[in-house]
Amino acid sequence: MSLNDFLIAFYSSQDPSVSTQRGCCLAKVDGSRFAPEELVNLWFEHCPANSRGYLEGVVIKQAGKILIRETDKACKMDSLSVPTTKIEADDLDEKFLLAELEGVYRETLPYLWLLLSTIATSWNRSEKQKQEPSIRKESRARFVEPSLSFCCPFS
Numbered sequence: 001m002s003l004n005d006f007l008i009a010f011y012s013s014q015d016p017s018v019s020t021q022r023g024c025c026l027a028k029v030d031g032s033r034f035a036p037e038e039l040v041n042l043w044f045e046h047c048p049a050n051s052r053g054y055l056e057g058v059v060i061k062q063a064g065k066i067l068i069r070e071t072d073k074a075c076k077m078d079s080l081s082v083p084t085t086k087i088e089a090d091d092l093d094e095k096f097l098l099a100e101l102e103g104v105y106r107e108t109l110p111y112l113w114l115l116l117s118t119i120a121t122s123w124n125r126s127e128k129q130k131q132e133p134s135i136r137k138e139s140r141a142r143f144v145e146p147s148l149s150f151c152c153p154f155s
Contacts, residue, residue: 040059067115067118068118068122
């Protein structure tokens with residue numbers, strides 16, 4: 001059995017004693033090191049160059065799932081509800097030059113674009129109920145995605 005096979009078996013086991021050990025490995029205790037964070041950092045530090053893009057993509061996909069859950073939760077809050085149907089794409093384009101930013105984001109920040117695209121095009125509550133996407137959602141998303149990124153601090 002390879003180390004990878006062992007790790008997969010360990011983290012997917014339904015055995016109660018293994019679950020207890022797994023919980024200890026994943027728990028954050030005040031004042032202690034958080035092993036998952038260290039392991040992810042070590043994966044990135046030692047990842048072979050030909051696998052790095054795939055590793056980054058896996059992390060971004062997981063981050064997207066987390067953000068979708070948070071966004072779904074936030075969309076239920078009346079204070080954060082702004083219907084995208086009231087946003088005029090032409091106004092946004094003229095005021096913020098968002099059409100130019102799309103190319104920059106796609107080229108320079110492909111994973112951020114993927115993450116923002118996931119958020120902007122994910123099905124909202126109404127779409128889930130109707131089981132169909134909103135009309136012109138993809139075209140509205142092109143202008144909303146760069147706007148969302150202004151909330152992301154870059155250091």
